[in-house]
Amino acid sequence: MTENTQYRTCREILSSSVPGAALVFVLALTVFAPSLWHGFVWDDHQTIVQTQEVLKPHFLGDVFSKIYFLRYRELSYRPVVTLSYFADNALWGRDPLGYHLINVLLHSTAVALGFLWLRLVSRRRWLPLIAAALFAVHPIQSEVVNVPSFREDILCAVFILISLILHEIGRSRKISPLLSIAVAVSYALALFSKETALLLVPGIMIMRAVVSRRDRPSTSTFRSECFRIIPLAAVAVAYAIVRFLLMRFPGESGSEYLAGSFGATLALLPRLLVEHVRLLIFPFGLHAERTLGTSPSIIVGWVCFAPILALTLFTLTKIRHARVSVAWFALALLPVMNFVPLANPVAERYLYMPSLGFIFSVVAFFDYMITQQHVNVNLRRIASTTIIASTLTVFVCHSFGAGSTLETDLSLWRNVLVHEPVNAKARNNLALTYDGHGEVEKAIQQYETNTQLHPENVYAQRSLGRLYQRGKRYEDAQRRYESALHLKPDSPRVHFLLGTLCEEQVRLEEALEWYRKSASLNITSAKAHLAVGSTLVRLGRSKEAIYPLNLAAQLSPNNFDVHLNLAVALHETGQRNTALRALQRANQLVTSPEQSSKIRRVAALINRMP
Numbered sequence: 137m138t139e140n141t142q143y144r145t146c147r148e149i150l151s152s153s154v155p156g157a158a159l160v161f162v163l164a165l166t167v168f169a170p171s172l173w174h175g176f177v178w179d180d181h182q183t184i185v186q187t188q189e190v191l192k193p194h195f196l197g198d199v200f201s202k203i204y205f206l207r208y209r210e211l212s213y214r215p216v217v218t219l220s221y222f223a224d225n226a227l228w229g230r231d232p233l234g235y236h237l238i239n240v241l242l243h244s245t246a247v248a249l250g251f252l253w254l255r256l257v258s259r260r261r262w263l264p265l266i267a268a269a270l271f272a273v274h275p276i277q278s279e280v281v282n283v284p285s286f287r288e289d290i291l292c293a294v295f296i297l298i299s300l301i302l303h304e305i306g307r308s309r310k311i312s313p314l315l316s317i318a319v320a321v322s323y324a325l326a327l328f329s330k331e332t333a334l335l336l337v338p339g340i341m342i343m344r345a346v347v348s349r350r351d352r353p354s355t356s357t358f359r360s361e362c363f364r365i366i367p368l369a370a371v372a373v374a375y376a377i378v379r380f381l382l383m384r385f386p387g388e389s390g391s392e393y394l395a396g397s398f399g400a401t402l403a404l405l406p407r408l409l410v411e412h413v414r415l416l417i418f419p420f421g422l423h424a425e426r427t428l429g430t431s432p433s434i435i436v437g438w439v440c441f442a443p444i445l446a447l448t449l450f451t452l453t454k455i456r457h458a459r460v461s462v463a464w465f466a467l468a469l470l471p472v473m474n475f476v477p478l479a480n481p482v483a484e485r486y487l488y489m490p491s492l493g494f495i496f497s498v499v500a501f502f503d504y505m506i507t508q509q510h511v512n513v514n515l516r517r518i519a520s521t522t523i524i525a526s527t528l529t530v531f532v533c534h535s536f537g538a539g540s541t542l543e544t545d546l547s548l549w550r551n552v553l554v555h556e557p558v559n560a561k562a563r564n565n566l567a568l569t570y571d572g573h574g575e576v577e578k579a580i581q582q583y584e585t586n587t588q589l590h591p592e593n594v595y596a597q598r599s600l601g602r603l604y605q606r607g608k609r610y611e612d613a614q615r616r617y618e619s620a621l622h623l624k625p626d627s628p629r630v631h632f633l634l635g636t637l638c639e640e641q642v643r644l645e646e647a648l649e650w651y652r653k654s655a656s657l658n659i660t661s662a663k664a665h666l667a668v669g670s671t672l673v674r675l676g677r678s679k680e681a682i683y684p685l686n687l688a689a690q691l692s693p694n695n696f697d698v699h700l701n702l703a704v705a706l707h708e709t710g711q712r713n714t715a716l717r718a719l720q721r722a723n724q725l726v727t728s729p730e731q732s733s734k735i736r737r738v739a740a741l742i743n744r745m746p
Contacts, residue, residue: 146305156255159269160251160269163247163269163272164272167272168282170539174232174539175232176284177544183285191224199222204383212331213378214329214330217288217291220287239282242287244272250297250492251268257304257460260457264496267499270499271492274419275422275537276488278542280485282539283485289486290488291325295322295325295326296322299323302318303340303364316367319367319368320368324375327372332489339463339464404428404474405473407428410440413444423541423551423554424549425559426480426556427559451500454504458501461496461497462493465490469486469490545569545572549565550566558589560590560596563586564599567579567581571603580604594630598616598630601614602633605637610637617633628657628658631657635650635651635654638650644671644675645675647667647671648672660691663692666701668684669683670685670701682702685698696731703738704738712742715742719738
């Protein structure tokens with residue numbers, strides 16, 4: 137086939153696919169439209185709600201500096217996702233509807249692009265449409281689409297698919313610099329959306345390797361293929377330097393291997409694979425914060441691994457047009473198989489990209505098996521249509537149900553505990569949600585239950601102490617804090633809380649010791665140094681207070697309380713001019729009438745100074 141013929145074929149496929157792309161776009165939009173009326177849940181509070189003050193144009197420069205991690209509370213460098221939140225904040229402010237709308241539109245776009253890509257690589261008409269429709273409504277997508285803070289998976293998929301489509305177009309014609317730049321830019325945007333986009337370069341190479349012998353390129357064409365990949369390889373290298381050297385988060389490697397070591401974790405891989413495949417084939421019992429407690433055992437994992445491997449090899453051998461999708465599934469799943477330790481070993485959002493390749497591979501497999509049966513053609517069509525319609529109906533209904541559990545934090549965490557009653561993190565989060573709604577007794581009940589189920593849970597112990605302290609139940613609070621300290625003696629947070637408890641009971645000397653211990657355990661904590669300094673001021677030891685307060689000012693230069701306390705300490709040691717400068721800085725940071733009142737009182741004290 138000549139280049140011109142290939143290019144015309146590619147254009148004809150794309151032009152004839154527009155109605156199908158529009159159909160699956162609308163299907164995805166319709167199924168996930170109910171999420172528009174959901175609120176912010178889960179990680180949305182940390183990633184979006186609590187950062188809205190810094191999602192403004194004059195903070196844009198911070199996205200490209202190391203302060204990014206602190207400012208936007210991210211553990212990985214994903215600037216494209218953060219920039220999308222900038223756009224959301226400019227358009228919608230604090231209204232969650234807009235954030236959900238963008239997620240639904242992005243998912244619908246990914247579905248349409250997935251359909252176009254499958255049409256190009258398979259040259260089939262109906263199989264890509266069926267696969268794209270199933271991908272659009274699959275319940276496994278609920279977590280990603282319904283939670284705006286998980287948008288990175290959708291953005292990454294969109295840009296990867298754009299790159300792949302442009303690459304397929306480029307293969308049908310002579311090398312075009314403009315097209316090569318477009319592919320490289322799309323790939324770069326995918327990489328800076330999520331690290332798993334690194335699979336694209338090896339993905340393209342493997343996709344070229346698994347084509348049928350009849351379509352295998354000649355030597356000259358293969359050389360051309362290599363030239364097309366070079367810009368992408370250069371982008372990948374540049375990204376790796378930025379991501380893993382220049383913009384690496386210091387605490388990023390904090391997760392541990394599931395079984396304690398890499399070698400032991402390898403034995404668990406079949407178990408993880410089976411659980412991922414199970415979620416894709418039978419997407420029921422979906423919930424957040426999954427643990428391995430409900431997944432198959434290691435033995436079951438290895439037993440089920442054999443038939444999965446056999447079916448994969450059968451598909452690669454017998455079904456030529458499914459080879460690319462099998463490679464896509466494998467490459468998309470590889471980064472979440474815990475070769476690199478992950479905080480969550482299994483999560484539904486991990487399957488967003490792998491699901492596209494998996495679904496097409498399964499559809500192609502069943503199509504192959506049905507066509508091999510020597511039965512009436514009309515009967516085959518009736519059987520196929522019935523299976524597809526039934527599956528779509530079940531998936532649509534279940535997607536509605538899965539989406540409804542993600543409507544609020546209460547529905548989300550209650551749903552987790554229905555499926556995993558001993559999930560410590562979910563119960564802590566449910567208690568935190570109750571506390572946020574003012575239902576303190578319910579929060580205490582959940583924390584108490586957690587300490588009974590998990591006596592070693594430090595978070596539950598200290599959270600109980602915090603609630604008891606708020607309720608003036610000081611003895612109970614002291615007991616819980618001490619339990620937490622026994623479990624984690626080097627916890628700066630627990631030492632700090634004990635300090636607040638003593639200070640609240642006007643046991644200032646004891647409070648000072650707890651604060652000092654907290655500051656020594658976490659020397660970068662401005663909050664701890666401020667507590668040391670302010671307690672010293674209250675004890676009348678202002679000269680000693682100046683050092684920790686200056687240290688707090690260096691660590692947190694925009695903290696009103698730091699500069700106000702520093703002004704008081706300087707005033708009481710006779711340093712009037714320096715005190716006035718500190719007070720002037722505090723005045724620049726005023727955000728409430730209460731703070732203005734404090735400024736006036738301290739100013740009056742300083743002005744009375746001879």
